[in-house]
Amino acid sequence: MKLKRVLFMILFCLGLASCDFVVEPKGAEKNSVDQKGMQINPKSIVGYVGDVMPFYEDGEMNIFYLQDGRNTYLGYHPFALMTTKDFVNYKDYGEVIPYENDLYSQDMALGTGSVIKDKNGIYHCFYTGHNDYKNNGLPWFEKIQHATSLDKINWKKIEADGFYGGCNDFRDPYVYFEEKENTYYMLITTRVNDYGVIKQYKSKDLSKWTDNGIFFKNDAGSYNMECPTYLYYNGYYYLSYSEQGAHRVTHYRYKKNLADPWIKPEIDYFDGEGFYAGRMEKGFDKLYVFGWCGTKEGDWDNGAFNWAGNLVTHELVQQENGELKPKMVQEFKDTFHTKVDYKLKNKESLSAMTFDKSSSKAFAVEELAENITRFEFDAEIKELEGNFGLSFNTLTNHVLSELILSFDLKKNQISFHNQAKSFSDFGSAQIVVPYTFKTNTTIHVDAIIDGQILTIYVQDEIALSTRMYAMPKTGFSFFGYKANISLKDVSFYE
Numbered sequence: 001m002k003l004k005r006v007l008f009m010i011l012f013c014l015g016l017a018s019c020d021f022v023v024e025p026k027g028a029e030k031n032s033v034d035q036k037g038m039q040i041n042p043k044s045i046v047g048y049v050g051d052v053m054p055f056y057e058d059g060e061m062n063i064f065y066l067q068d069g070r071n072t073y074l075g076y077h078p079f080a081l082m083t084t085k086d087f088v089n090y091k092d093y094g095e096v097i098p099y100e101n102d103l104y105s106q107d108m109a110l111g112t113g114s115v116i117k118d119k120n121g122i123y124h125c126f127y128t129g130h131n132d133y134k135n136n137g138l139p140w141f142e143k144i145q146h147a148t149s150l151d152k153i154n155w156k157k158i159e160a161d162g163f164y165g166g167c168n169d170f171r172d173p174y175v176y177f178e179e180k181e182n183t184y185y186m187l188i189t190t191r192v193n194d195y196g197v198i199k200q201y202k203s204k205d206l207s208k209w210t211d212n213g214i215f216f217k218n219d220a221g222s223y224n225m226e227c228p229t230y231l232y233y234n235g236y237y238y239l240s241y242s243e244q245g246a247h248r249v250t251h252y253r254y255k256k257n258l259a260d261p262w263i264k265p266e267i268d269y270f271d272g273e274g275f276y277a278g279r280m281e282k283g284f285d286k287l288y289v290f291g292w293c294g295t296k297e298g299d300w301d302n303g304a305f306n307w308a309g310n311l312v313t314h315e316l317v318q319q320e321n322g323e324l325k326p327k328m329v330q331e332f333k334d335t336f337h338t339k340v341d342y343k344l345k346n347k348e349s350l351s352a353m354t355f356d357k358s359s360s361k362a363f364a365v366e367e368l369a370e371n372i373t374r375f376e377f378d379a380e381i382k383e384l385e386g387n388f389g390l391s392f393n394t395l396t397n398h399v400l401s402e403l404i405l406s407f408d409l410k411k412n413q414i415s416f417h418n419q420a421k422s423f424s425d426f427g428s429a430q431i432v433v434p435y436t437f438k439t440n441t442t443i444h445v446d447a448i449i450d451g452q453i454l455t456i457y458v459q460d461e462i463a464l465s466t467r468m469y470a471m472p473k474t475g476f477s478f479f480g481y482k483a484n485i486s487l488k489d490v491s492f493y494e
Contacts, residue, residue: 027339030369033494038088040332040372041293041310041453044068044080045092050308051112051172051227052290053079055152056283060085062152063290064115064125067095068308075099075108079127081152087313087331097125097147097155103133106143106162112172112227112277113145115152116184116206123149124206126186128171129162141168144188146207161207165190165199172227175206187215187228189241196224198241216253219264221245229280233287236322240289242277248305250278250291254322263322267462270326271455272431273305274416274466275312287316289326293453293465301393301403301418301469305430310453312465327460328446336374336448342366342492345475353487355480357385360423362399362479369494370473374448377490381441384409386483391420392454393470399477403468405456409437409483414458416466423481433462 043049050066060083067080079097084090100107111128118124129145131138146161164170165188172189186201186209200215216239218225223245230239239262240252249269253262270278270289278291293312297303314326342350345364353363379388387410392403404417404426415429435458437443447456451472455465478487 027341027492028494030340030342030494031371032340033338033371035336035371035494038335038372039090039450040088040329040448041312041450042082042090042092043310044082045094046080047071048295048308049292049311050077051277052279052292052311053112053114054279054281054283054288054290055115056281057117059284061087061281061283061288062115063090063311064096065292065311066110066112066308072099072101074101074103075105077110079110079113079125079155082311086335087329088335093153096149096153097127097157103131104136104138106131106138107145107157108133108136111142114174116175116177118206121150123152124175125149125155126173126175128173130171132168140164140166140170142170144170144173144186144209158207163209167191169224174228174230176230185212187230189224189226189228191224192217195222196244198225198228198239216262219253219262220251225251227277227279229278231280231282233282234318236318238280238324240278240280242291248273248276250275250289252280252324254324256322265323267434269433270314270316270324271312271463271465272416272433274431274464275314276305280316287318287324288329289314289316293467296467296469299469305467309467310451312453312455314463317460325461326457326463328448328455328457332374332448333446336372336493338494340369340373340492340494342375351488351490353478353480353490355388355483355485355487357383357482357484360479360481362391362477364394364399364475364477367473367475368449368471371494372448372450374446374493375491376444376446378488379407379443379445380486380488381409381437381439381443382484382486384437384439386410386481388478388480388483388485388487390476390478392468392474392476394475394477400479401470403470405454405464405466407435407437409485412436414456414462414464416464418468423479431464431466433464435462 047069053064055062066077078095082092106129108131113127125147129143132141147155149155174187196218198216200212201209225241228241278289294305294309316324387408389406404420416431417426419427
């Protein structure tokens, strides 16, 4: 009898093994992963990250930026430098080009520029010298300035190479080299006839520059086009700039041939108003855009965005027609890949949720970990009615807070709200990005949280970055408002 029982158990186990039955391994506990001080949204070692000026070389991304110390005497915004080889480990060298604490100096403040290396191995930084003090004796507020270095850390200013543009708005130089012409070109943000334009200058020696006319005139308004980038990537030319206007985003244009007119894509930006001053750069055989997510007035979630904050990086994927779409940097997924357990407040497991259009419902989730947290889910959309999303900083007995990330199926938009009152009243949106939802489709959402910064990616087509002071270490919820949808494969990683 004993032998028969043993044989029966063996056959039973073999039968189970032959079935398509897989026991998913239990995830790790929250905060159990040693992330070793890694970051994806670093700020400066002194204050915050302002306008970013990336420069890739030899397997390392050099991220020059305007350092916003917010505790200066007269001058402000020196050039600083941080470097990374993997987008999760950064070395911050701090200030590398100083401003001058002098009301009469052109360099009382430094403005955005760019870095290039010449054929002799010398690094050249072109930046904006800014002084808007009324009685400084200078002809204009802004001047293009030049500095050189042998190591990217120690720089020597060459005052004799500086030049004005004949107006106060004359800044953000971006320098590139055209090999066929053996000529350097510089793009400059400025104005002509009270219209925002990007002018072009040219040089053979990076010292003397001549005006080459208007490179690009604003085709969507009269606002200034700040922080331009121009590059060639996989068969297309790209121009990007940031809108100093009502829609505070980084736009781009592209074309196949130099003689062609610039193409304005239907969605001509990568992220919403929480991402600004984006600069593109090639590196690691890919294309990226670097910007910052600002702090807020009063360090308060209801406040408006300030200038400068934390670094935000998107990987850009070129489409067949030349358009660019943002996606999560691959290194984020490769690094933060340990699955961790998140449960609902009632201790039930969290993997799928269903909502219907006849009601409003939310699933309250336990507190966010201190660690960098990546999460993803699929949203199965059955009808284009209502909205769904996430609410952050939810209290123990509440499932909705003022902080709402909404996927509006009827309005075809994704939005961030910081003054929501109820399921039916989210208040005005602080950030809006468009997205066309379709009936009976499933979309994939990737998201990552580093401290106060949340960035989401929808179908690797659009991103939305924002800051929430009350988000860290507090509860959150998934909600649906009169929406016929299902959320599936909800997974969290550290």
